[in-house]
Amino acid sequence: MFSVIGLVAVKKKVAEILNSLRKDGRRELMEFESKQVLAAWGVPVNRTELARDLSEAVKVAREVRYPIVLKITSPDIIHKSEAKGIKVGLSSELELRQSFGELIDNARAYKPDAKILGVTIQEYLPPAREVIVGALRDPSFGATVMFGLGGVWVEVLKDISFRLAPLSAEDAREMIQEIKGYPVLAGIRGAPQADVNALVDIIQTVGQLVHEFPEITEMDLNPIFAFDDGKGAVVADARIILGEIK
Amino acid sequence: MSGEVKAIFEPKSVVLIGASDGGGRSVVSPAFFHSLVHNMLRFFKGKTHIVDLGGKLDGAIKNLNLVPKGRDLAVVVLPPKLVMKNWQKLLDRKVKAMVLVAGGFDRQQREELARGVTKRKVCVLGPNATAGAINPARGLCATLERGLMPSRGGIAVISQDGAVGTAILDRACFYGVGVSKFASTGDGIDVTEADLLEYLTRDKETKVICIYLESVRDGRKFLESIREAVKKKPVAVLKGNTERGEGKRxxxxxxxxxxxxxxxxxxVEEFLGVADALAKQPPMHGDRVAVVTNVGGPAVLVADAISREGLALARLSDKVVKKITGKYPDINIADWVDLGIGAKGDQYKFILEQVLSDSGVDGAVAVNELKLSFLEPEDVQAVAEAAKKSKGKPVVSVTMGGEDCTLVREALRGRDIPVYDSPQKAVRALGALRSYEKTRARVEK
Known part of the structure; x- marks a missing residue:
């Protein structure tokens, strides 16, 4: 995955990010922070920038380029869609200006005492098949990686697979093929295959991350957009939870 | 683990310590002590020193201090209170290993035991190792059940629970399945499943390792010891105490x-069935299974099971078909080879050998039904003969029906052919031989 020298540098960088968050006494990383960790570790994420107010948002959106995704950013709001804190596919500054205030209002209505840092401006991703990669610590075996398709597949059908970390590419591939919904990724009714190799990479890289950093107790990359074969896969939302601070 | 696991299984001399009066009111019945005395005297090939702290047993040593020092193994069948009372004396005997049979030690007592273990470098199995340790090759039958001694064979069994372990041994005796080593780990304050796996991986008599466990101790170490074992021999695991809810763990x-x-x-049934095949037959290098049968119907069920197991029916080459029909023109060869109800041993042997020589065949199921045919149990020897020459292709035998299967099993006792009483079990055994082959290729990478 990384060269030896590369790995040392990357480990240092991720450790720095995690340490600075721990200094704040926080255990739950916000989306943009989780994505910083993932990006530093080499997991593909969509560009995600924090904007504290409207004028910053307008500036950042020009850099990220329209269309964009707008998400509320608060350490007190974990389920952003529940708080009506997400706008997808804003295509102009006008739409951004209208949505910004609305998002803040929604968040205040959802949780009046929430500390709101602002919003994130994110690169818009075209529709793709959605998957989930998670990580947890099993009481007997430690770092464990989870894989499943998004939505009802995981929530209702519990169609998920597990492997202990670190894991080989073959383990990761088996994990993907093992779920009942695999035909969805392999391509049904003439649809092309999703980029399974890119998913194998993400699963393996995530496994390496939780293996190297025992302070990460839980991770939820949900959703990951899996594009057609050869076109990659990108993490669209992410949550990292750190262990008890000692 | 502080000492050597080897001393548990391969002792030259054993000190058996119990109390014929049960040590007052206790969880260990004196009858268990008597069973152990019986087992050691009847089977053990080395020297047994019997110590009876109750003082009633004729010829037994009555004082621990009189036991010669430095023996290999002490089997202690005393209640917790008496073990603790005599713990320093026991340690002073400087045995290499100990089996603590009784359970019911509280936390403080277990901690005291553990301290002694670390300090004195003795290897301890248990406490609560209620089914003890067995090694048929050495005649070691350090178990509470009187006369429960399996025949020698390739299956090693590790069981956290004594009663489950004993039930597995009883089945092994009943079906004539040979055992290499047995140990019950109980509370595992010292010797863990991982330590036993390490020993059994090196043990030449052991062809397959079976583990029954209810809880995992030191998960990663346990898994690593399995990974190392699997490079040399298959490992089968039965897990009890599963979750009642979502079952994520x-x-x-x-x-x-x-x-x-x-x-x-x-x-447990699948456990022993699969282990028997893994101990006696070579791994299967492909998915194609030939079915040789003396009656039609049961072969249909075997074919169904083959498909469910993810295996495939083999197609015989023209050359092999010609060879068989050249000699026996009435043989019907389609999805399976139907010998017909008149087949006898010599014919059976010739045809099975031809089938196994076909490069399109990776393994075979021999269906031997006695009722509604003229096959005699002795004719089934042909299966063992042909399998012996099969050059790395596994063969299993199935006889549906109760009495018939017992007859076939008796005829093949001591031969390296696993015998099953249902198509499902026979094909599952081949499936295990196939999956071990795939696994081995994978872990060796």
């Missing part, structure tokens, strides 16, 4: 076993 456990190449089984 069970799924993680199953995935982790898969990652290190262990085979997980669902119950």
């Amino acid at each position: 069970d799924r993680i456990f199953a995935a982790s076993l898969r990652q290190v190449g262990a085979l997980q089984v669902g119950d």
